[in-house]
Amino acid sequence: MSALLLRDIRLSTRAGGSAMLALAFFAAVATLVPLGVGADLRLLARIAAGVLWVAAVLAALLALDRLFQADFEDGSLDVIALSPLSLETTSFAKIVAHWLTTGLPLTILSPLLAVLFGLPASATLTLLISLLIGTPAVSAIGAIGAALTLSIRRGGLILPLIVLPFLSPAVIFGAGAVVAVLDGLSNGALVFLAAFSFAACVLSPFATAAAVRLNLGS
């Protein structure tokens, strides 16, 4: 499993990999928003968490459609499926690799962008925590969509449509936790986000493996 994990991480961080692209996409989307809504820092601080969360989800989706498709096309997915590892374990490894190469870098970059949005330090910390515990859910749920669409040649367009509705709880709780801090309220959004993320990470490998299996026709 660790070999597979390392292989996936190497593939996405080397030249032509999706990790850096997703990161750059995240920064570019976040930069476009102030250009669109104006440079009022009070307004930007208010919407920062929502914008960064939406940008993070979109950036993670960008890297998702190659999660299984590249391996499917060059045949290595068949080899992986024949290995003694169960497909559930394989799926989990792929989810972890995807998170380590997109979710985690996005989380680390987010405080920098939060500064550009004029978000106060306490709220920035909450944003960092919410992205840290929320982005695994994005990788996990996204993996189900990636596995379902792996044999579709133009799956890149269907994937966001089927995955985005499922990610709405992550965005609501993640951005909601930050807004609550801005308003000086306490709420349980982070706890719910953690529960959602945990459930998604535990259940997703099974659905993902079932989807891979049916696409391999075994």
Add this chain to the structure above:
Amino acid sequence: MLRYANPTRFMQLSGALLPWFAGASIALLAAGLYLGFTAPPDYQQGDTVRVMFIHVPAAWTAMMAYGLMAVASLVGLVWRHPLADVAAKSAAPLGAVFTALGLITGSLWGRPMWGAWWVWDGRLTSFLLLLFLYLGYMALWNAIEDETRAARAAAILALVGAVNLPIIEFSVDWWTTLHQGESILRSGGPLISTVFLLPLFAMALGYTFLFFTLWMIRIRTEILVRRARSLMLTGEA
């Protein structure tokens, strides 16, 4: 139930049931509309309260359609009955239409009552997401050429959706605003007076029968299409 998984037996049964279901839905919808238009205007909402009779049943039917689609998907996935796959596939467009109907009529009702066509309220938003789930399901089904593969992929998606729907519903209720809470199926009896409840239930039953009528027609059509296709294939070979 599995006895009727045989397409031929299903064709017989549904053929016999279809006129009754169609008749029941027409009668119930006619009665519901009549009662709805003769009901007295609400003391607060005036005549706009009548939108309820077409709005609420549409929303109920849309959710019922998702439930039935998920159950059919589960049966198709576990027992591999092609008929269950066909049933799930046929339910999706109907569910999407009822969802859209619920959203549109709700919007028309919201404008005079709330002063806005649309508000980002929990109930409304989760219903919009339900529409996207239906659209994603249909898109996935159409994108995969192999029919059995498409059926199984779509079934997995429908089941993931069934697990996720309560969570989505709950999370968007986080920001509750305008849409009223539960006022009919609550402990302590409904909050709505009988003059309004009667047409509402007639319409709800009418919508349900309408859904089942259309559903059976769609399943029958799909079976016939598949039969015709296999006949053509064997004819060529």
